[in-house]
Amino acid sequence: MHESVLLTESIDNLNLNKSSIIVDCTLGYGGHSSNILKKIPNGFLYAFDQDDEAIQKANQRLKSISDNYEIINTNFVNLKTEIKKRTDNVDGILFDLGVSSPQLDEAERGFSFHKDAKLDMRMNQNQKLSAYEVVNNYELDQLIHIFKVYGEEKYAQSIAKGIVKERKIAPIKTTLQLAEIIKQNVPEKYRRNNHPARKVFQAIRIEVNNELNVFETALKDALDLIKVGGRVCVITFHSLEDRICKQIFKEVSTIPKELQNLPLIPDEYKPKYKIIANIKPTPAEINKNKRARSARLRVIERSL
Numbered sequence: 001m002h003e004s005v006l007l008t009e010s011i012d013n014l015n016l017n018k019s020s021i022i023v024d025c026t027l028g029y030g031g032h033s034s035n036i037l038k039k040i041p042n043g044f045l046y047a048f049d050q051d052d053e054a055i056q057k058a059n060q061r062l063k064s065i066s067d068n069y070e071i072i073n074t075n076f077v078n079l080k081t082e083i084k085k086r087t088d089n090v091d092g093i094l095f096d097l098g099v100s101s102p103q104l105d106e107a108e109r110g111f112s113f114h115k116d117a118k119l120d121m122r123m124n125q126n127q128k129l130s131a132y133e134v135v136n137n138y139e140l141d142q143l144i145h146i147f148k149v150y151g152e153e154k155y156a157q158s159i160a161k162g163i164v165k166e167r168k169i170a171p172i173k174t175t176l177q178l179a180e181i182i183k184q185n186v187p188e189k190y191r192r193n194n195h196p197a198r199k200v201f202q203a204i205r206i207e208v209n210n211e212l213n214v215f216e217t218a219l220k221d222a223l224d225l226i227k228v229g230g231r232v233c234v235i236t237f238h239s240l241e242d243r244i245c246k247q248i249f250k251e252v253s254t255i256p257k258e259l260q261n262l263p264l265i266p267d268e269y270k271p272k273y274k275i276i277a278n279i280k281p282t283p284a285e286i287n288k289n290k291r292a293r294s295a296r297l298r299v300i301e302r303s304l
């Protein structure tokens, strides 16, 4: 089962009232959404996901609470168009990024370097690009770039070269095969700390699902969608996502540098948003749930 991260903190920060209209961009197994739905008996919840299995399970859970919700089965990159078709009145938007524990636990999804499976890593099972294509067909330079940028992997080059060498002999088909190649292409001492495949697997997952670009687009659209007084809450799980969130929140909540010394700031340059919170899980939550270790919740409110 998926244990929701920063659940109380994110729900509290959505400032819900009984009639709130809320968008959960990452429904998953409905941990956040079910708690939201209970608190908005006269409101409405729109929830996005692109994983058929998660949607089916979450739907069962939400159905038992109320019918004030709609699940939108698509990538949240379509947030703006899908929500604009339905309402102009959004009070709060939540992102709880990444993959869920069940996605990680199901070996056949190919997200885990601990479990043997076909190289897959697609969150949307209907999409074409999978980890297999990335590993077997991307050019050496593309692999190095992805491992460096999306994995912040210092042995990006030797790992990518190792992959290219192996796949000349035969295609790399499984997660454990890939994990082993990674292990063989990093120094001995690097193998002792975290699993040496962790960063490369993260990098391939980000590439397969185009995670960073999709998130950046959707976050900007979320800021446009919320009404004055509305809030956007974002839970991230690694520094790349968090950096995007931090930067966008900073840009929209500060006066441009060149105008900062003006005695009077023209209305159109006054920031429309204010930063509300930047929260890490408590040691108690991290103790209970390892996934929370790297999580962070950022909250922003629209003020104009």
Ligand SMILES: C[S@@+](CC[C@H](N)C(=O)[O-])C[C@H]1O[C@@H](n2cnc3c(N)ncnc32)[C@H](O)[C@@H]1O
Residues within 6 Å of the ligand: 002, 003, 004, 005, 025, 026, 027, 028, 029, 030, 031, 032, 033, 048, 049, 050, 051, 054, 074, 075, 076, 077, 096, 097, 098, 099, 100, 123, 214
């Ligand atoms: C960490 S889980 C969410 C867990 C949920 N908040 C809960 O408490 O049960 C993230 C979910 O978002 C979905 N997801 C991630 N990126 C997505 C995207 N770009 N579009 C739609 N769904 C996405 C994943 O399929 C996964 O089910």
